[in-house]
Amino acid sequence: MTDAGEALAAAARVLAAAGVESARADAELLLAHELGESRGRVQALALTGGDVDRDALARFARLVERRADREPLQHLTGRAAFRTVELAVGPGVFVPRPETEVVAQLAIDAARGMEAPVVVDLATGSGAIALAVAAEVPAAAVTGVERNAAALAWAQRNAADLALPNARIAQGDLADALPELDGGVDVVVSNPPYIPDGMIPRDPEVRLHDPADALFGGPDGLDPMRAVVATAVRLLRAGGLLVVEHGEHQGEAVRALLDPAVWGAPATHPDLTGRDRATTARRR
Template identity: 40%
Template sequence: MSRELWTVAELASAAAGYLTRKGIETSRLDADLMLADVLGWTRIDLYTRFDMPVDSHARARYRELIRRRGRREPLAYILGRREFFGLDFAVGPGVLVPRPETEGLVEATLTLMEGRSRFRVLDLGTGSGCILLAILSRFPEAHGEGWDRSAEALEYARRNAADLGLDHRATFVERDLLKTLGAGPPPRVDLVVSNPPYIRPDEGWDLMPEVRDHEPAAALFDREGDGLSFHRAILAAFRHLDPMPWVVLELPGWGGESLRTWWKDQGAGDLRVVADLSGQERVLIAAGGETFRHPEPLDAS
């Protein structure tokens, strides 16, 4: 990229070729999004103004972003944001990047709480706050609290709450999930949600470099368990409350039958498993008190 004059189209094509050689499957999309960010344009602008020259200052900024992406830094960290459930969330090093599959947890929760207005939700391992804030954005009278052990992640969560105008209904507290739940009775809430760590240590080798080398390990790995230890700890902590709140947890694509068996052995009530469009077990729902009746059965196994 040392020529005197580069057009938008030439620059994006050269960057996409470089990223392809680095093994990035979404090379053209990523190159376009980073160039649009540098220029302050939309992606559509790149195609309608493809023949416009890019000045040297913008090229230098773009070159640095491309180099970072070539080192397999997550695109969301480079751009500083990620869309989730139609909302824009600030993200960066130290916070888990919101995943599309986690939107299934939010969708299941919205269906579960349909017809309700005032309720209190607790988000365990809140990270960027995306789950809690997405729920609160759809229920204007609900309030919630997010826990996370990472002060860095909580800064993003608070910033996102403020940016979305939800900071008057969402609070974020630095707490270690397992230690806090094991120390005494949990808080009384109506709904508990969580995308807990569920990757087993022996599965780390199979992760994309963007995840394995850059995202916070504490938010990814169930280091002492089988991928379901956080799920069991959360369910065990809240099952003795009367009434028990609804508990909605993300699954790793499996584990529903194992948790059902364990839950039955505890003498507890019903567990539902909701599959995603590919048939993988994605959301676990533990039945709450009679105050919250689900209006229609979920598509669940």
């Protein structure tokens, strides 16, 4: 047996030395995962000098090593929290990010004001936005669209696990998705790939573990966005809302993709850290 507090402190030192920003939190979450306990229970264990058995500790040490090699925390635990839903994630799918929770909020706020809204999430990845909208707006009928086979399998698994009656996942290219819904959609939301091809993501978790298909969007990063806008023109009814996530310096370029003859009220919104990360517009 070893003291949980000591094990956590040692793990946090290893992770901090490896450049992991949230070293202590990650250590707590990994130990919680290993013990099948909540993070709060692990924190309590550390405060009260509780012990952890040697086998569990050896497995924890192995997880800490992998995290120090900059494997994403969510790949090690297999889970990612996104708003009100918890998703299974792992190799082959983009790990949902906190800033996307704000993008989903914009879609949820719009859908909540409608009677039986039809919502489409283009490029759904793990299903994060689609499934959160479906969970938080039970009156909505939500479809998530994903092209990549590996990501699609994660989204389908999450949809099956959550068993929301108002959510479905469809395989397809966002460029020609869901023609049966043309002109009948109330909200189109999307977090497409938007990193310019030549840019190398700084964090190893992103560079080495997020699928390239989820990251890169052509020479200026906006090729998928152009397809999202064109598909939204086709899918949305008059007055329907488009909500897209983009890079912090892309707000102006994204608004420039929105032809004023087709789109009204274009607006770019900051995320929780004040960076411009989402743009909305209404189909005329």
